[in-house]
Each structure stands twice: as structure tokens, then as C-alpha cells.
Amino acid sequence: MKSLEAIAEYAPLYAKAKSERIYLEQFRKTKKALLMQAAQEAGVKVSATQERDAYAHPEYQELLVALRAAVEEEERLRWFLVGAEAKIEVWRTMEANRRAEAKNL
Known part of the structure; x- marks a missing residue:
């Protein structure tokens, strides 16, 4: 079944995309702190x-x-997997209906 193969193929990609997103969300805090520290060392008291300087810094904007x-990318892969799972559920329903019809004949 192609949907199962797609899930097997795309699940690791989704996991990597999710971990990248979480890493960047956490690193954003570190980057802000580093930029604030640099501003302080440059004499900003x-x-x-x-904080304003950190948010306006090009490195912070690149991070965003x-x-x-x-x-x-995470959402693209997530919805691909959701679609594959939905196809499997449709197939399961159709098979259950087919078995029920065969039983009634």
C-alpha cells in the first residue's frame, strides 16, 4: 500500500523538520541573550x-x-502524513463495507 510506504518514508523527515523547528525556537532565546550581551559590552546600559537592538539585529532576523x-517544512510534511493516514482510514472503511456486503449475500 502506497500510503504505508509514504508514511515510512516521510515520518523520519517530519521528525527531523520538527526537531529543527524546536531547536530554532530555543536557539532564538540564546541568540537574543548573546546579542543583548554584545550590546551591553558595546556600552548600551x-x-x-x-533587547530592541537584539530584535533589530540582522543575525536575529536571519534566525527568524x-x-x-x-x-x-514541518507543516508541509505533517499534512502529507495526515493525508496518508486519511487514505488508510478510507481504505479500511471500504474494506469493512465490502466484508459486510459479502456477509449479507
């Missing part, structure tokens, strides 16, 4: 200003672009 791509 106010925490809110450090990567996070967006990771979420998109």
Missing part, C-alpha cells in the same frame, strides 16, 4: 534598549527567516 522556513 538599558536592558530595554539592548530560518524559523519560518522550518515551520513551513
Whole structure:
């Protein structure tokens, strides 16, 4: 059955995409802290200003672009797997109906 093969093929890809998304979400906090620390070392004393500078930094913005791509890939693979699972459920229902009809004949 092609749906089972697709699940076997795409499940590891989905797992990798999900782990990448989670990693980037967590690393975003680290990147913000590192950028705030760099701003402090550059003489910025106010925490809110450090935070603003961190959010505006090109490295932080690049991280957000990567996070967006990771979420998109995770969702694409998740919906592929959901579709494959739905095909299996439709097949199971059709087979159950076929068996019920055969039993009634």
C-alpha cells in the first residue's frame, strides 16, 4: 500500500523538520541573550534598549527567516502524513463495507 510506504518514508523527515523547528525556537532565546550581551559590552546600559537592538539585529532576523522556513517544512510534511493516514482510514472503511456486503449475500 502506497500510503504505508509514504508514511515510512516521510515520518523520519517530519521528525527531523520538527526537531529543527524546536531547536530554532530555543536557539532564538540564546541568540537574543548573546546579542543583548554584545550590546551591553558595546556600552548600551538599558536592558530595554539592548533587547530592541537584539530584535533589530540582522543575525536575529536571519534566525527568524530560518524559523519560518522550518515551520513551513514541518507543516508541509505533517499534512502529507495526515493525508496518508486519511487514505488508510478510507481504505479500511471500504474494506469493512465490502466484508459486510459479502456477509449479507
